[in-house]
Amino acid sequence: MEAFNLTSSSPPTFILNGIPGLEAAHIWISIPFSTIYIISLLGNFTVFFVVAKEQTLHKPMYLLLCMLVLIEIGESTCVVPKALCIFWFGFKTITVDGCVTQMFFLSVFAAMHSAVLVTMAFDRYVAICHPLRYATILTNAQIAKLGLVGLIRAVLLVLPEPLLLRRLPFCANRVIPHTYCEHIAVVKMSCGDTRVNRTYGLVITLVIIGLDLTLIGLSYGLIIRAVLRISSKKAHRKALNTCTAHICVILMSYTSKLFSALTHRFGQGIAAHVHILLANVYVLVPSMLNPIIYGVKTKELRDKVGKYTFRM
Structure with missing residues (x-):
């Protein structure tokens, strides 16, 4: 077979095939995709x-939340518009530079997302x-400096990919089943x-998730130790309630991300369309649920959102 290198000009495109095996259902799949987006x-x-x-x-906790929502907007926008073009219009081609750029920004957003969750744990x-x-x-x-550090870390770690x-x-x-x-993919x-590429991608995923989860676990270990020293049960509940939204977001984000990353590399027995659906779920669902979780669990934010909603 004739081979080409990404640095060459021919051929200039890849083909994104959508969800393999479910091509006939692309229109129906686009409904939950667009709704969630x-x-x-x-x-x-x-x-x-x-x-x-x-x-x-304008407090550290809410500035961190703003960073999180902007990252989630960027992450989902990297994925959904192109996916809908595939589902609705059959526009499956993507330039080599466009593909590499999309891959780079998705990885940077994922690394920044993890860094913000660590900073939120430190804040609590x-x-x-x-x-x-x-x-x-x-x-x-x-908080602004920590956000900048998270951005620099993400770019430096992801750039080699x-x-x-x-x-x-x-x-x-040139058909990418994704x-x-x-x-x-x-x-x-x-x-x-591709051994170097596969190894580097896996190591970066595990290092980012492993290191960040360790720091988050350390923060919450210290929090639990401090809370247990408080004699009042009411104070226990009040202290832990301030962490509820963050814990929910952590569980949802890291569980879906780890499951998708590991099944995509090691789950040879899992059907291809399951891989692709999981990869999309981990991008789309946390982005939809996180603001809802914080809106429901954070009274101060909930009250302010209610004020603007009823004003309309």
């Missing part, structure tokens, strides 16, 4: 608008374990030696 945009933009408008919400630790020093330890400027991908030769088969350019199209 619209709900996600409405929820995330509402949270961002309310926090931006309300001076009383300081709020519960060092409440008197909270205002001095975590200022808005500090597209660079390594560009050295691979690709054979005549709705978007997920790293391992593109790597599988190569007819060259």
Whole structure:
């Protein structure tokens, strides 16, 4: 088979095949996709608008929430518009540069998402374990710096992926059985030696998730130890209630992300359409549910959202 390299100009495109085996149902699948995406945009933009408008919400916790919703808007927007073009119009082609760019930004958003969740855990630790020093330890400027560190970390860790991908030769088969350019799905199209790409992708996934989950676990271990020292059960509940939304978001985000990443690499016995659906679920569902979780579980935010909703 004739091979080409991503650095060459021919052929200039890949073909995203959507969800293999379910092509006849693409129109029906597009209904939950578009519905979830619209709900996600409405929820995330509402949270961002309310926090931006309300001076009383210009606090570290809500600034971190704004970072989270912007990342989720970016992550879902990287995936859904192209997927809907495939489902509705059959526009399956994507340029090589477009594919690599989509893959890069998706990975950066995922790494930043994890970094923000770690910072949120640190925010809860300081709020519960060092409440008197909270205002001095975590200022808005500090949150901005931590966000910048998370961005730099994400770019530095993810950048080798597209660079390594560009050295691979690709054979005549240019069809990617996916709705978007997920790293391992593109790597599988190569007819060259992909061991470095596969190993680096897996190591980065496990390092980011492993390191960040360890830091989150450490924060919550210290939080639980501090809460157990409080004699009042009412104070127990109040302290833990401030963490409920964050814990729900962590469980949903990391569970879906780990399951999708590991089944895509090691789940050879799982049908291809299940892989693809799981990969889309981990991008779409957390983006839709996270603003709802924070809106329901955080009274101050819920009250402000209610104020603007009833004003309309």
